[in-house]
Amino acid sequence: MRQTDPSQPLATLMVATCNLLNLASAGRSFYPNQDPYHPAEFERKIDWLGERFRALNADILAVQEVWDEAAFKGALSRSGLHYGFAAVPGAENNATQNGAQGTPRVGLATRLQVEALQSFAEFPAGLHVEVPGLGVHRRFERPPLLATLRMKHGQQVNVLTAHLKSKRPKFLQDALGNPLEDRDDRKIAAQASLRSLIMRGVEATALRCIVVDLLQHTATPLVVMGDFNDTPHSVTTQLICATTEVAYDRSARDVALFNADDLQGEAALKKDVAYSHIHQGTPDVLDQILVSEEFLPHGRNSVGDVRRVDYFNDHLHEGRDRTRSDHGFVRALLRLKMPTPQPSAAAPGTATPGS
Template sequence: MAARDISFSSINLLNLQLPGRPVYTDRDGWPPEVYDRKIGFTAALLSRLDADLFGFQELWAPEALQQALDAAGMADSHVMLTPPGHAGTSITCAAAVRREMLVGSPEWIVNFPPELELRSSGDDPQQADISVSLDSFSRPVLHLQVQPDPRTPVIDAFICHFKSRRPTRIWTERAWYSAASHSDHRTAMGYALSTIRRTAEATALRIMATKIMKRSNTPVVLIGDMNDGKASNTLNILTEQPRYLTTLATGGGDNAFYTAQVLQEYRSTRDVYYTHVYQQDRESLDHILVSEQFYDNSRRRLWRFDDMLVLNDHLNWDDHKDSGTNDHGAILARFRWKPAQQGIV
């Protein structure tokens, strides 16, 4: 790609941890032979995608990710970004970015922005009061800045991993859970709690992005495992549901995000996009969302969408714990420098 072009990738690493070290309640972790296969699989993904900015989820040990980058031949071209002092006892978001593109120092954001209030007395007389007291992300959000070339603006990027759709295990709640009262309903209640948590996280990230991009021309990208589909409420919160314009129309939303999935669908004759398989249901949980500076029809376009790739063949083999593959597809979106405004070259 040319100097001012840019590409983004998202990869869920499926608990990339050093061999024999704990992963959640599994005290034994990955056997050495499976770990070696995981490193080989991850390195092959990195080499094939060759993104300018990789966003990672489910990283435990920074040493393991560095080993994969080294095996991919990216030790010199990319710098790994992991939380300072991260000891591998919890999972985090991480990144790898071309060394010359990184601007400033990254930050990992744990707490929700102070503007976030999720409480209301309702907007019609039949509604009761509601209040959600969450104040932090399940997984810290990584915020960094990149600049493809000195002649381009700096891009703000966020790497995220929202709460899974797996039902919250409420039967471990000693303070209130009763098997007699709640056992038959624990799945429904667990799904509801996971949805509430994921919704709050999406809203918090939306506020953080809005504070940067609204009434500005700052390019912003959101990358990650959002654990929901493109038509979900989670994505609606993040994107603000912009209108995708017809071929010759121009416009763009100042505070909107456009999904790389939809941009690719406008280029394709068939939609085969999926990044996750559960009980034979193929769907897209991993996303790259871009501001109007990357949207073809925007009057304030700086980069045009080139294409999107999804590496997902490994999802059709349910042997991730043996093969070393991941349980999510890896995605790549590429954008070429093509400003819409006259006077910008």
């Protein structure tokens, strides 16, 4: 399908990924070393998020770092937009659960019809790695969330939200969070960084296994969004995507993922502003939107394309403030083919043109 083919009607789908930086309800503890949000601070945070959600105006919002589902829904309500579905599995607030415990969760809000929702806590069978000092790593720290959605014209779309292990050194500590290692020792710090790399690597491998299961021998488009805590060309991101395999094995496209930023049709809009995080003054893209071959504009199995990708990152230059986010938000405008209208049958006895 050509991006400018006027003969094919197209439906648009706006998707966005947002790391919300420890979105928790007022007064509730989340990390032991961080103070809870006081009420006024919490109100500023959900007001700010509501404004950003309104600016994004996405049909699908994939979010990370949510401690309380109720706080996320509160931010959505401040946007003035209507989302028929919003959920953060593992961070529910009800009579039996008081939000996420230990680590924040990923979630989703959408205007589309939700047909299925699934969290992946455990790695696929047989996949586990020994992490020095920590033991066997078998589970995602923040379980990816898979949503099967259906657009108004009937097209089904799978959306996978992920938040992989950060590069922050993983120092050993006891059950109460007290350090068991000398964090000022540079050799120990290197070992702690290695632990994080191993954990992120095996999480990327596990996510890759989920992607393969979703794509192999199917025609359902897949969008993978989230905070990968690594850049598009890093080993871990490429492990998830396997894009390079396509160069020498065309059949690999069936299970490959492609960075939406590389596929966008409006090339004139691509500027040197594509970053979503600034670490020690260096801008990087950690928050990414990946799509399956169904969004390749000239692909054999194409059902759509990527029209545009936008980075909402001006707030990263406004100073560190936990009522905002330390990540930029990334939005992609996708287009999908709509069914071609069929000509209505002529009534009996009615002459057709040219008869």
